Amino acid sequence: MLSPADPAVPATFPAEFAAASWGQFRRAAPLVHCLTNEVVQSVTANLLLAAGASPAMVVEPQEAAQFSALADALLINLGTLNHARAESMLAAIESANRAGTPWTLDPVAVGALTYRTDFAQRLLALHPAAIRANASEILALCGHPALGRGVDSGDDSLKALPAARALAQQTGAVVAVTGRVDYVTDGQAAWAIPGSDPLLTRVVGTGCALSALVAGFCALEGRRLDQVAAACALMARAGERAAAQAAGPGSLLPQLLDEVYQLAEGAA
Amino acid sequence: MLSPADPAVPATFPAEFAAASWGQFRRAAPLVHCLTNEVVQSVTANLLLAAGASPAMVVEPQEAAQFSALADALLINLGTLNHARAESMLAAIESANRAGTPWTLDPVAVGALTYRTDFAQRLLALHPAAIRANASEILALCGHPALGRGVDSGDDSLKALPAARALAQQTGAVVAVTGRVDYVTDGQAAWAIPGSDPLLTRVVGTGCALSALVAGFCALEGRRLDQVAAACALMARAGERAAAQAAGPGSLLPQLLDEVYQLAEGAA
Amino acid sequence: MLSPADPAVPATFPAEFAAASWGQFRRAAPLVHCLTNEVVQSVTANLLLAAGASPAMVVEPQEAAQFSALADALLINLGTLNHARAESMLAAIESANRAGTPWTLDPVAVGALTYRTDFAQRLLALHPAAIRANASEILALCGHPALGRGVDSGDDSLKALPAARALAQQTGAVVAVTGRVDYVTDGQAAWAIPGSDPLLTRVVGTGCALSALVAGFCALEGRRLDQVAAACALMARAGERAAAQAAGPGSLLPQLLDEVYQLAEGAA
Numbered sequence: 001m002l003s004p005a006d007p008a009v010p011a012t013f014p015a016e017f018a019a020a021s022w023g024q025f026r027r028a029a030p031l032v033h034c035l036t037n038e039v040v041q042s043v044t045a046n047l048l049l050a051a052g053a054s055p056a057m058v059v060e061p062q063e064a065a066q067f068s069a070l071a072d073a074l075l076i077n078l079g080t081l082n083h084a085r086a087e088s089m090l091a092a093i094e095s096a097n098r099a100g101t102p103w104t105l106d107p108v109a110v111g112a113l114t115y116r117t118d119f120a121q122r123l124l125a126l127h128p129a130a131i132r133a134n135a136s137e138i139l140a141l142c143g144h145p146a147l148g149r150g151v152d153s154g155d156d157s158l159k160a161l162p163a164a165r166a167l168a169q170q171t172g173a174v175v176a177v178t179g180r181v182d183y184v185t186d187g188q189a190a191w192a193i194p195g196s197d198p199l200l201t202r203v204v205g206t207g208c209a210l211s212a213l214v215a216g217f218c219a220l221e222g223r224r225l226d227q228v229a230a231a232c233a234l235m236a237r238a239g240e241r242a243a244a245q246a247a248g249p250g251s252l253l254p255q256l257l258d259e260v261y262q263l264a265e266g267a268a
Numbered sequence: 269m270l271s272p273a274d275p276a277v278p279a280t281f282p283a284e285f286a287a288a289s290w291g292q293f294r295r296a297a298p299l300v301h302c303l304t305n306e307v308v309q310s311v312t313a314n315l316l317l318a319a320g321a322s323p324a325m326v327v328e329p330q331e332a333a334q335f336s337a338l339a340d341a342l343l344i345n346l347g348t349l350n351h352a353r354a355e356s357m358l359a360a361i362e363s364a365n366r367a368g369t370p371w372t373l374d375p376v377a378v379g380a381l382t383y384r385t386d387f388a389q390r391l392l393a394l395h396p397a398a399i400r401a402n403a404s405e406i407l408a409l410c411g412h413p414a415l416g417r418g419v420d421s422g423d424d425s426l427k428a429l430p431a432a433r434a435l436a437q438q439t440g441a442v443v444a445v446t447g448r449v450d451y452v453t454d455g456q457a458a459w460a461i462p463g464s465d466p467l468l469t470r471v472v473g474t475g476c477a478l479s480a481l482v483a484g485f486c487a488l489e490g491r492r493l494d495q496v497a498a499a500c501a502l503m504a505r506a507g508e509r510a511a512a513q514a515a516g517p518g519s520l521l522p523q524l525l526d527e528v529y530q531l532a533e534g535a536a
Numbered sequence: 537m538l539s540p541a542d543p544a545v546p547a548t549f550p551a552e553f554a555a556a557s558w559g560q561f562r563r564a565a566p567l568v569h570c571l572t573n574e575v576v577q578s579v580t581a582n583l584l585l586a587a588g589a590s591p592a593m594v595v596e597p598q599e600a601a602q603f604s605a606l607a608d609a610l611l612i613n614l615g616t617l618n619h620a621r622a623e624s625m626l627a628a629i630e631s632a633n634r635a636g637t638p639w640t641l642d643p644v645a646v647g648a649l650t651y652r653t654d655f656a657q658r659l660l661a662l663h664p665a666a667i668r669a670n671a672s673e674i675l676a677l678c679g680h681p682a683l684g685r686g687v688d689s690g691d692d693s694l695k696a697l698p699a700a701r702a703l704a705q706q707t708g709a710v711v712a713v714t715g716r717v718d719y720v721t722d723g724q725a726a727w728a729i730p731g732s733d734p735l736l737t738r739v740v741g742t743g744c745a746l747s748a749l750v751a752g753f754c755a756l757e758g759r760r761l762d763q764v765a766a767a768c769a770l771m772a773r774a775g776e777r778a779a780a781q782a783a784g785p786g787s788l789l790p791q792l793l794d795e796v797y798q799l800a801e802g803a804a
Contacts, residue, residue: 039309039325041575045740050785055740056645057575060618063649070648082328082352084618109324112338113331202529204313204323249318250525257786261738307577307593350596350620377592380606381599470797472581472591517586518793 009158010183010190013229018237019266021217021230026052026264030072030219033058033096034212035089037079037108040205043253044075047209050261051234053216064088065095072219074103075212076123078116086119093126102129102218105173106211111140128173129218130228132211135160138177142167157183161190174228176214178207182232184225191229195236197243203253210235238263277426278451278458281497286505287534289485289498294320294532298340298487301326301369302480303357305347305376308473311521312343315477318528319502321484332356333363340487342371343480344391346384354387361394370397370486373441374479379408396441397486398496400479403428406445410435425451429458442496444482446475450500452493459497463504465511471521478503506531545694546719546726549765554773555802557753557766562588562800566608566755569594569637570748571625573615573644576741579789580611583745586797587770589752600624601631608755610639611748612659614652622655629662638665638754641709642747647676664709665754666764668747671696674713678703693719697726710764712750714743718768720761727765731772733779739789746771774799 031054036044041057048055058067068074074096076089096103105128107120120141133141135156142163157179164175168187176184182193200206210232217231218224238259246252299322304312309325316323326335336342342364344357364371373396375388388409401409403424410431425447432443436455444452450461468474478500485499486492506527514520567590572580577593584591594603604610610632612625632639641664643656656677669677671692678699693715700711704723712720718729736742746768753767754760774795782788 037325038306038327038574039313042310042578042740045575046785046789049738049740057573057616058645058649059574059616060651063617063651066649080325080327081331084352084620109326113326113334115328115331202317204310204317246526248526248529249314250522250527250529253314254522254786254790258782258784259786261784261786305593306574306595307581310578348593348595349599352620377594381594381602383596383599470585472578472585514794516794516797517582518790518795518797521582522790 008161010185010192013184013191013193013233017226018230018233021220021222021227022234022264023266024220024222025217028220029053030216031056031070032073032075032212032216033067033071033092034075034077035059035064035085035092036075036077036106036208036212039079040208043205044209044212046257047260048212048216050257051213051216051264055212059085059088061088061091064092068092068096068101069099071101073215074101075106075215076103077106077108077208077211078110078120079108079208081116081119093123097127102215104128104130104132104211104215104218106208107131107133107137107141108208110137124171128171129224130174130176130214131167131171132176132178132214134207135177135179138163138167138175157181161185165190174224176228176232178210178232182236184229184232186225189225191225193229193232193236195240197239199243199246199249199252200239202249203256206235206239206256234260234263276429278453278460281452281459281461281501285494286498286501289488289490289495290502290532291534292488292490293485296488297321298484299324299338300341300343300480300484301335301339301360302343302345303327303332303353303360304343304345304374304476304480307347308476311473312477312480314525315528316480316484318525319481319484319532323480327353327356329356329359332360336360336364336369337367339369341483342369343374343483344371345374345376345476345479346378346388347376347476349384349387361391365395370483372396372398372400372479372483372486374476375399375401375405375409376476378405392439396439397492398442398444398482399435399439400444400446400482402475403445403447406431406435406443425449429453433458442492444496444500446478446500450504452497452500454493457493459493461497461500461504463508465507467511467514467517467520468507470517471524474503474507474524502528502531544697546721546728549720549727549729549769553762554766554769557756557758557763558770558800559802560756560758561753564756565589566752567592567606568609568611568748568752569603569607569628570611570613571595571600571621571628572611572613572642572744572748575615576744579741580745580748582793583796584748584752586793587749587752587800591748595621595624597624597627600628604628604632604637605635607637609751610637611642611751612639613642613644613744613747614646614656615644615744617652617655629659633663638751640664640666640668640747640751640754642744643667643669643673643677644744646673660707664707665760666710666712666750667703667707668712668714668750670743671713671715674699674703674711693717697721701726710760712764712768714746714768718772720765720768722761725761727761729765729768729772731776733775735779735782735785735788736775738785739792742771742775742792770796770799
């Protein structure tokens with residue numbers, strides 16, 4: 001049986017670490033180049049703006065490469081992958097790696113779908129700074145069978161932590177496996193971030209937008225494991241506060257953005 | 269003159285049928301594959317999530333075919349049709365038909381625009397389970413001249429009911445013609461769903477998102493005519509409740525999603 | 537030193553001119569064809585709907601050309617430009633010019649990015665009715681070095697006014713350079729529109745959506761300089777009122793749309 005004393009269950013990421021990191025993010029205002037899916041572009045940009053970052057979506061391959069060299073961070077999200085977007089992603093990653101811009105992978109729905117799963121495997125060799133995914137996606141990246149529906153529960157994210165550690169060791173990335181409780185690991189150390197509210201799963205793009213935050217926090221100075229955990233903590237804390245006031249998923253999203261804004265401002 | 273006693277005016281869909289169907293939908297939580305237009309993807313996903321379904325947008329042709337075989341329902345919306353998306357749609361429909369996945373057509377703006385009108389005519393032969401459109405689009409699919417602007421009024425949806433019946437008989441689909449009053453027909457029987465608020469037409473994508481609900485309700489057991497009517501009733505009832513509280517179209521959308529969530533939960 | 541008495545500082549656009557123009561817009565309900573970027577399509581459509589216009593996004597080249605001839609106005613926004621969209625834009629502009637449909641350019645992020653900057657230069661020769669941009673983009677269109685970050689402040693928009701005048705004279709367009717204070721010029725006369733709230737810059741697409749309003753106002757009878765100023769004034773006034781009530785950028789957007797709706801209705 002797992003217990004807090006069990007070394008397999010990571011310690012909770014301290015609130016004071018998180019608050020310090022949020023202030024650092026707000027002051028740095030990183031420029032985050034997002035190559036993300038069609039469905040979530042607006043909520044992704046709005047979450048970054050609320051947290052104090054500058055989002056930009058530049059998609060033509062030549063421009064994507066130019067822009068990744070100028071940006072502070074790059075997000076690669078496979079949600080509505082197609083051939084044209086895959087070409088832009090490869091150009092942007094190559095340019096980011098040349099310029100030293102950290103890039104983050106969100107491997108949406110890898111597993112059952114062949115094209116994106118093959119593409120994600122190819123990207124793993126290109127030195128991502130971070131990977132943010134749910135339990136099922138982390139397991140699929142490691143070649144394990146998918147858990148199927150209901151993978152976002154806290155239990156499942158803990159079950160995927162060993163795979164997340166292995167993935168971190170294999171790729172050099174900090175890996176965040178998110179669910180009711182989020183776990184973040186660099187392959188050795190790990191943090192737990194509790195408190196994600198299930199109502200957040202009724203708003204499209206909250207996971208994808210969190211990946212954009214993770215990308216932005218990778219641009220900050222300091223231990224990357226802590227910065228990625230701070231990104232997860234910002235979403236979890238804001239989500240918890242917003243869900244406590246929301247009448248449903250419609251009112252949740254505006255309140256979530258307001259809470260992120262206030263937490264990043266240090267006003268909440 | 270039409271009157272409630274006239275057989276040409278369908279009876280109102282009973283509220284108790286609607287509530288039973290909403291509960292069934294919430295428990296089934298259908299996985300709805302949406303190939304929809306660029307503008308409304310976010311509101312479409314959020315409406316499905318609020319109602320208890322799982323939306324997914326998978327657009328690369330090979331993956332779209334793989335995914336339609338796994339999904340419970342497929343939505344085809346022609347709003348921002350282009351050649352690449354048309355290819356994905358045909359691959360998804362073929363796969364859906366092979367797997368027995370019901371698919372729903374939203375023929376956005378057919379009539380004046382040649383490319384989509386030709387494509388829509390081609391799709392009509394591919395056995396849609398349902399078609400959701402406004403009066404002008406239904407008439408255009410049947411080769412009648414378009415009514416032009418203002419086609420969403422209740423009168424106009426009733427005027428398009430004969431064309432909707434003919435289209436249902438021709439295609440085998442349940443056809444919903446929506447406006448101030450929605451009419452749903454399987455070519456023989458029909459229901460009326462009153463109560464749609466005009467403020468809903470000031471929020472982009474409410475019609476397109478309703479089509480996604482219709483697609484999801486087609487995955488349920490029971491008479492398809494009743495399930496499609498229940499989808500329309502969920503939007504109409506939630507829209508009426510939301511419009512009664514909203515100060516304008518901005519506050520309407522969050523309230524609409526909250527109302528859909530509460531109605532589907534049986535909490536309202 | 538610049539002062540209100542200095543002829544280089546334009547007079548403030550009168551509130552009564554703005555209110556008359558908003559009513560005219562609401563009654564005309566222009567059909568605005570938007571070829572805009574992937575991120576902001578939903579907010580763009582919602583702003584137009586709130587103001588009383590009818591937005592439509594038609595992207596396939598042949599259809600885009602058909603539709604621009606039917607529409608009352610056309611918007612061209614370069615935010616997520618790619619080769620396919622550029623082809624649609626050129627087809628739509630050619631058709632709009634043939635039909636006498638006014639078209640408006642939003643040259644998002646021109647300057648550092650080569651592909652879109654070259655494309656924007658090419659479009660300047662195609663007789664835009666209006667151009668809406670921030671200071672940095674206006675300067676880039678005129679071949680001046682970009683100001684970099686922080687270009688949206690009032691000072692910067694005033695500094696870009698001479699370039700905006702030159703651009704208006706070169707192209708024949710009315711040019712709006714927006715920031716804390718917006719300036720609108722036809723190359724000779726100019727108006728100032730103060731009051732834009734900085735919180736608006738924390739919501740994605742407010743500038744892009746304003747460009748869609750500008751496009752729609754170009755369809756109205758009357759002096760184009762005044763109509764473009766009225767579009768800017770609608771956003772500035774609604775933004776100011778919304779920001780006064782919002783707890784952050786999340787609640788700002790619904791309130792902004794409600795305020796635009798009420799101002800255009802003459803109810804606020």
